Amino acid sequence: MEDTICAVSTAMGVGAISIIRVSGNDSIKIVNKIFNGIDLQTVDTHTIHYGFIVDNNSKIDEVLVTVMKAPRTYTKEDIIEINCHGGISSTNKVLELLLLNGCRLAEPGEFTKRAFLNGRIDLIEAESVGDLINSETDKKRKLSLNGVTGNISKLINKIRETLLSINANIEVNIDYPEYEDIEVLTNKEIKPKILKVKEDLEKLLKESQNGKIIKNGIDVAIVGKPNVGKSSLLNTLLGNDKAIVTNIAGTTRDIVEGKIILNGIVLNLIDTAGIRDTEDIIEKIGVDKSKKIIEQADLVILVLNYNEKITKKELDLINELKNKNLIVYINKTDLEKQIDVDKIDCKNIVYGNTLNVENLEELKNKIVEIFNLEQIETSDFTYLSNSRQISLVKNAKKSLDNVLLGIENGIEVDMLSIDIKECIDYLGEIIGASYKEELLDEIFKNFCLGK
């Protein structure tokens, strides 16, 4: 930990100025060695100085150097930021000089890790910083900022305090059993309090689902028989919305065919045709890969042919997807009607013709409706934005279910407090109020370099 670390903290190649950040005990000393200007060891904290970065006597770049001394800095260590003006090659040269003079290249997320380890920020804030850096859309940025300002921490803390006060009351009852002065908590009195907290957690989870959508977008799987028009649907969607990315091989997803933005939310379009070379997707539904795509998708669009009878397999698939967000898109309405619509048990049916762009509006409106995208835009963001936090809240909720089960079974209050404490611990883990070794590496390895 005592190393002085450095990294380019702006995106390489973007913009005219790049900033190199140096943090650690020796940062001032090291930069001073390669800085031609005022003696940085003598300057006040939080001041900016003009000069040159030099290699021996040759000038590398004209720079502004910001000196920020511990502890009032991002990492709570001495930090120097060098604003380089000379483009990529001179920035790289400056970085190299720093490394030669005793700095170590920062690992991804190491600045934020130090900020956390030095008590500058809590875990949620740390995670949000990572999200902020990686955020692609405005909404995402807003979500990340919300985490940074500690909104979630505040909410979680409030819930924890409620539970702590229940447990404190139980404890007092145990330690002073004979004193009538203190309200005696019984199962009957605890129950509504626990139900209320559970409700709060459920609300948070639901809102976090939206947070996840903002952050990761909506995964949309397009399925259907061959020649039903899946590809043309996909192409029309992408074509009309100028695909941002195409053919990105993901690690969890198999293939993302493209992304479009709808009401500021990213839709990750996955064409299952990509994994089905020759055979019918519906026939291959037993195949794990296709199933997995459909399972993991937030939305499935099943494309049917207006001009054909509906098959049993298609009907089975609709039945299987009953509990998922499903849109049945009936394509080729320009042809003669053969399909028996009455057999389709799905409330989201959209008719269309992929050749006709206007019909796509109806499909998009349906997506906006299903995910309430209008509302996401206007509501304020108090969301948990990553899956670690969400799963902890789910665990916390499970603890409360156990409390309620205990109440049903007439378990004594002091036993209930065990599950209440478990819930408090899970929530504490979200805001880093408890120590867990594995946790830290896990979180900080996801960080980008330079923060």
Next chain:
Amino acid sequence: MFYDVIVVGGGHAGCEAAHATATIGLKTALITANIKNIADMPCNPSIGGTAKGIIVRDIDALGGLMGIVADKSHIQIKMLNNGKGPAVRSLRAQADKITYPKIMLETLKNTKNLTIIEGMVEDIIVENNKVVGIKLEEKIINCSALILTTGTYLKSKILIGNTNKLEGPHGEKRSNHLSDRLKELGFDILRLKTGTPQRIDRNSIDFSKLKEETGDDVYWTFNCENEIYYDKDKQAKCYLVYTNEKTHKIINDNLEKSAMYGGYAEGIGPRYCPSIEDKIVRFKDKERHQLFLEPESLYYDDIYIQGFSTSMPIDVQEKMVHSLEGLENAKILKYAYAIEYDAINPLQLKPSLETKIIENLFTAGQINGTSGYEEAAGQGIIAGINAAKKLKGKEPLILKRNESYIGVLIDDLVTKGTKEPYRMLTSRAEFRLLLRHDNADLRLRKYGYEAGLITKEKYNKLLEKENNINKLLDELKELKITKNNITKNILNIIKDNNFNTSINLYDFLKRPEININLLIDENILEKKYTKEVYDQVEILIKYEGYIKKELKEVEKLLKLESKKIPKDIDYDKIINLASEAKQKLKEIRPLTLAQAARISGVNPADLSILAIYLKKEYGKDEH
């Protein structure tokens, strides 16, 4: 003159410590200023209470005296929290203040290798940071180990209103030099305060106006062998009294006369037994506070008013007492007083209770900043065991937080320190479901046996019990209840006339309405073990889910506990540690990462830094 071990102070800590070292086989001297005050109870006339009762059980399981002496001398006993879960049940006995010390003294006199000496210790003799003896007023006694259990006698000061006397409880001589000497040796001295309420003449109380509090109608014992020494039908009574508006007005009108509020005291008192003026100031809205009248002894007339401790001057105390219903004409035999005394900072102790500064010097009881007879005795027996282990070159006995309330107590003291007299509470124990009244012997007997305090015969009894518990658990998993052997009675209880399955008794017992006694009564289960075995098995089955949960937490703790911090670690080398954490770690020098985690002021982030440093510096051999 030479003794292997000298114990200074004959209070509850001293008695246990001296009894332990002597029983283990070390030549022991117990020094007391007044032999009449051996095992004295200067405050409340009770042993046990929530959490404290379990400490007494733990002391007994280890082979200590407090439990058995309380069993032989109490005049009333009850199980507190009996309506709650098994984890929080705890015994409290009204101990007779004449009989308890008398039986303790007899027991000590009959303990082999133990000599009781009357005298005041003037000095501790230390050579090369190792204790070698003590100086009494007239002679020097040498020793290999010294255990200080001086209670409240270090520079004690008795406060009543604005008057104070430089003496210990009962007007005994205080120790004037010892705390100065300890300071000289490098100890950080704390000034603490505690108090005790009035004693009232039994004959002057109108009991007809008061509510009776009786003992339980079943037999209970602190001792693990379940030997009964009392008649449950002949227990003494306690009584309930309440403060009222009048009482509160008297107190509020006279607040500035109280030693505490008038600024006449400097010591820090316990939050957990506040004086009555504290309670009235802090809880303004409370219309009344509950008080208990407890008889001190069958042999004299003093009644103790539990909950009425105060440092008001005596004229105000008269008015306060007389404002209580039933006590209008009460005669005060002893006025309430506050007492201030010196204690050492327990952060200067190792978990073995040996001091960090002076080798072979151990301390136990109130000198370590605790309050309560049970807390003192619990430390006393551990100090005794560890002094003996030290002299024999063995590893100390350090009870873990998941093993005993005594472990929790000592760990809290040496890890967190204390600013006020430390009282044990169930909420201080994170694994209280494992630290039950009913399983003290199963948790701790083995340590008592290993230390040499429990005889082979007693230990074998425990092994047999353990064995029977396991046998019964196995049997219950084998035996089944089916539609063929289920009885009408049970069908009625489970309200299921179509009982058609076959289920083993183990799972059947998990139903809230079923218990082992019922199965025995209905001849589904044969009775062949002791009641304790059945009780134990029932708890293990009924609360299995919760117990498993705590065991999982224990596992996490033990994992952290296994991460030892090297003794020679240089915290100054860990640059990124927050300065508060660094200072605390340097002071306390925790033995493990788990202990470090419990230090207040060391937050999770500091712990991470420490863990990362340990991994980096000592990675290969420690992790």
